[in-house]
Amino acid sequence: MLGARGGWRALRRCASLPRAVRLRVREALRAREPADAVMVQGWVRSVRSQKEVLFLHINDGSSLESLQVVADPSLEKRDLTFGSAVEVQGKLVKSPHRMQNMELQAETIRVVGPCDIWSFPLKMKERHPLEYVRQFPHLxxxxxxxxxxxxxxxxxxxxxxxxxxxxxxxxxxxxxxxxxxxxxxxxxxxxxxxxxxxxxxxxxxxxxxxxxxxxxxxxxxxxxxxxxxxxxxxxxxxxxxxxxxxxxxxxxxxxxxxxxxxxxxxxxxxxxxxxxxxxxxxxxxxxxxxxxxxxxxxxxxxxxxxxxxxxxxxxxxxxxxxxxxxxxxxxxxxxxxxxxxxxxxxxxxxxxxxxxxxxxxxxxxxxxxxxxxxxxxxxxxxxxxxxxxxxxxxxxxxxxxxxxxxxxxxxxxxxxxxxxxxxxxxxxxxxxxxxxxxxxxxxxxxxxxxxxxxxxxxxxxxxxxxxxxxx
Missing domain, CATH: 3.30.930.10 (Bira Bifunctional Protein; Domain 2)
Structure with a gap:
């Protein structure tokens, strides 16, 4: 009985935690107010790891612009690369940069699908000619x-x-x-x-x-x-x-x-x-x-x-x-x-x-x-x-x-x-x-x-x- 009551209390505590609101990248970029519990899913367009901070840009096809994700370097994973599919949860906050309205402060990053960057025909930050990408209708x-x-x-x-x-x-x-x-x-x-x-x-x-x-x-x-x-x-x-x-x-x-x-x-x-x-x-x-x-x-x-x-x-x-x-x-x-x-x-x-x-x-x-x-x-x-x-x-x-x-x-x-x-x-x-x-x-x-x-x-x-x- 005690075990059952303890389990019930734990369940109630979980239920009281804020549930992450899933946003499209376009919605996150256009948000007018910060939000505490946000989840964004998409594909990594760029990764930049510095000593004290990890920067990601992710996109889900809803917008030309990608959403900047700011994270602690400890959240970086070996398969967190350009092209990988990710799910990021954290806080949506005002961005200090002029070029963007909002950014996501990551609390968790989950790699849903890794990407083999060595054989991936699209390269990070490279403007590929239309004739080139036409060869890859699936990508x-x-x-x-x-x-x-x-x-x-x-x-x-x-x-x-x-x-x-x-x-x-x-x-x-x-x-x-x-x-x-x-x-x-x-x-x-x-x-x-x-x-x-x-x-x-x-x-x-x-x-x-x-x-x-x-x-x-x-x-x-x-x-x-x-x-x-x-x-x-x-x-x-x-x-x-x-x-x-x-x-x-x-x-x-x-x-x-x-x-x-x-x-x-x-x-x-x-x-x-x-x-x-x-x-x-x-x-x-x-x-x-x-x-x-x-x-x-x-x-x-x-x-x-x-x-x-x-x-x-x-x-x-x-x-x-x-x-x-x-x-x-x-x-x-x-x-x-x-x-x-x-x-x-x-x-x-x-x-x-x-x-x-x-x-x-x-x-x-x-x-x-x-x-x-x-x-x-x-x-x-x-x-x-x-x-x-x-x-x-x-x-x-x-x-x-x-x-x-x-x-x-x-x-x-x-x-x-x-x-x-x-x-x-x-x-x-x-x-x-x-x-x-x-x-x-x-x-x-x-x-x-x-x-x-x-x-x-x-x-x-x-x-x-x-x-x-x-x-």
Missing amino acids: RCRNNTLGALLRIRSEATAGIHSFFQDNGYVHIHTPIITSNDCEGAGELFQIEVKAKDSAEKTHFFNVPAFLTVSGQLHLEVMAGAFTHVFTFGPTFRAENSQSRRHLAEFYMVEAELSFTESLQDIMQVMEDLVKTVTSTVLSKCPRDVELFHKYIAPAQKGRLEQILKHKFMIISYSEAVEILKQAPQTFTFKPEWGCDLQTEHEKYLVKHCGEVPVFVINYPYNLKPFYMRDNEDGPQHTVAAVDLLVPGVGELCGGSLREERLPFLESRLQRLGLTNTYQWYLDLRKFGSVPHGGFGMGFERYLQYVLGVDNIKDVIPFPRFSHSCLL
């Missing part, structure tokens, strides 16, 4: 630059959803597996069942199925019941390209608007989306964006500030071709009416327009997919299509008014031999169809544009491209 998120990029991606994603929801759009989960080729370019990843016992290949869905290149056609279905819809998800293109602007798997923001007969309506949503999300990113992630603008693209901050102030420009495809023909430089691809604009053309047009984003509208009928609305403009014969070109990247968004007139659509599908494949698409025009249009924006290209990153492989966590599928 590069521990790099400052990639950490900043991933926080920016997260805030930009939230900003995109907020923009559409604030403007009355319904979010639609469009399928990743589809039997349609929206773009008509044939750059598709086909899905096949890996049969164990049979050499005979059969279609799992009874028809050929592919990874989606766009959710547009499925959004058009939904636009027959909801006036404003959007989707945001992965899309796939089997392009055998090693360029700095293309990936085999990337994310696309797409929207569809019913009851619109004006390309101007589509362009206004594009412009509002780009400006609103950019403002959100700049306000929510100032230090993360500053890292890119300081070390990756020094002039980008000023460009973005100008872009947010000015209205985007509008020129026709025909005007664009004339501008290119009169350009003082020689292009690899000669600009001709009826030919698609190349990246070098797009970048020149943006430069010609004063480094402000520019909408190019009314493309040749034969250049664009079957679903774009015929402008009926005589011999020139164009469709109501639009591309948004931005500095440093070229094409960021592409959209159009859709062909809602059944006879026009039937005629074009018949000429292309696609009537049977798209009978369901024709049905949409028979049962309560309305004038509508929409657009898509490549999310990774958007991030390239805002941050000034040259290679699209450096703005996505796990890049997929031709001859490369690491991890």
